[in-house]
Amino acid sequence: MLNSERQRADTNLVNANNKMTMPQFAFEQHKNYFLHSLDQLPSKSAIFDNSRITMLYFELIGLDILDALESLTDQHKKEIVNWVYKLQLVPNENCPEQKCGFMGSTTVINLKTYPKCDKYCESNVGMTYMALCILITLGDDLSRVNKSAILWGVGSLQKSDGSFRSNYENGENDLRFMYCSLAICNILNDWSTINVNNAIQFISKCLNYDGAFGQNPGAESHGGSTYCAIASLSLLESLSLVLDKRKLKVLERWVVNRQFNGGFQGRINKDPDTCYSFWLGATLSIIGSLDRIHKNENINFILNNANLLTGGFSKNMDSVPDLMHTCLSLSGLSLFGDDNLNPIIPALNITVRAANFLKHIQKK
DSSP: OOGGGSOOOOTTOBOTTOOBOOOOOOHHHHHHHHHHHHHOOOGGGGGGGGGHHHHHHHHHHHHHHTTOGGGSOHHHHHHHHHHHHHTEEOOBTTBOGGGOEEOSOGGGOOTTTTTSOOTTOOOOHHHHHHHHHHHHHTTOOOTTSOHHHHHHHHHHTBOTTSOBBSSTTTOOBSHHHHHHHHHHHHHHTOOTTSOHHHHHHHHHHTBOTTSSBOSSTTOOOOHHHHHHHHHHHHHTTOHHHHOOHHHHHHHHHHHHTTEETTEEOSSTTOOOOTTHHHHHHHHHHHTTOGGGSOHHHHHHHHHTTBOTTTOOBOSSTTSOOOHHHHHHHHHHHHHTTOTTSOOEETTTTEEHHHHHHHHHHHTO
């Protein structure tokens, strides 16, 4: 839906104190946007067919942030959990432990050979991270997760420089997959299969002169990579090993300077985008500097990129809503203390409620 077709709040309204009037938060529309997406997606989403679990992650995390999981019946939740477990690859004669974990979709499954593994069946650390978050969010105790195989698989993806590949067969390696790998170890509460020191060294090599992080050593600083680095160090409880007080201040300055026209840009000279309200808002939250930005301006930016007819958030005013930007917009609003939303854990992007459940099952 184009700009002209949107119902947008008037951002020029001011009250007697000359303070900005916030646009409406359309709770019911956003909830229904996720619920409708669980049942049916537009044809343009077919390109994501091999990573359906990604879409499911954004839908369910978004519903949980909205405190709207009760909109799903227990039977529906059970069906979703069972579908997620269908994507788990476990060791057998055709599937070495290096390939174990969760796939992104049933699309890649050869029904003639399933549950045996063929050349198209392979896990991915991003999909495994999302699968675990989905299960925790829906109250599953992870008892059917083959934890030892997943941890062994993650360990086999770590390279000698400390980085992690996305998957066993020719996978990319950068901070995105570093973060997903470490998040998996954190959720499963076991770091024994990876070299933590090498991981920290790789992260430190991705730190740039401007205080932020690139995806790989020497790459341009980026909001997403910076979040992955800071969240990874937070999960490792090793932030101070890479960033002393001076470096934290330089990082803080870089992130704060990414706020532009209310929103956040992912890189210098780029337009602001709602998703970076989470990536960079969470970065500031982790380092204790969230009070350094103009929160109300950012909230206003996010809310003005909502579609009040269909629900959902878009990246900017020239785009249509999508699941990722809707979920991450809500994550950003939650970080900024929106009373309509459940609080989140910035280093994992799950709700505090789900994180408390995770702590409970980890103690068993």
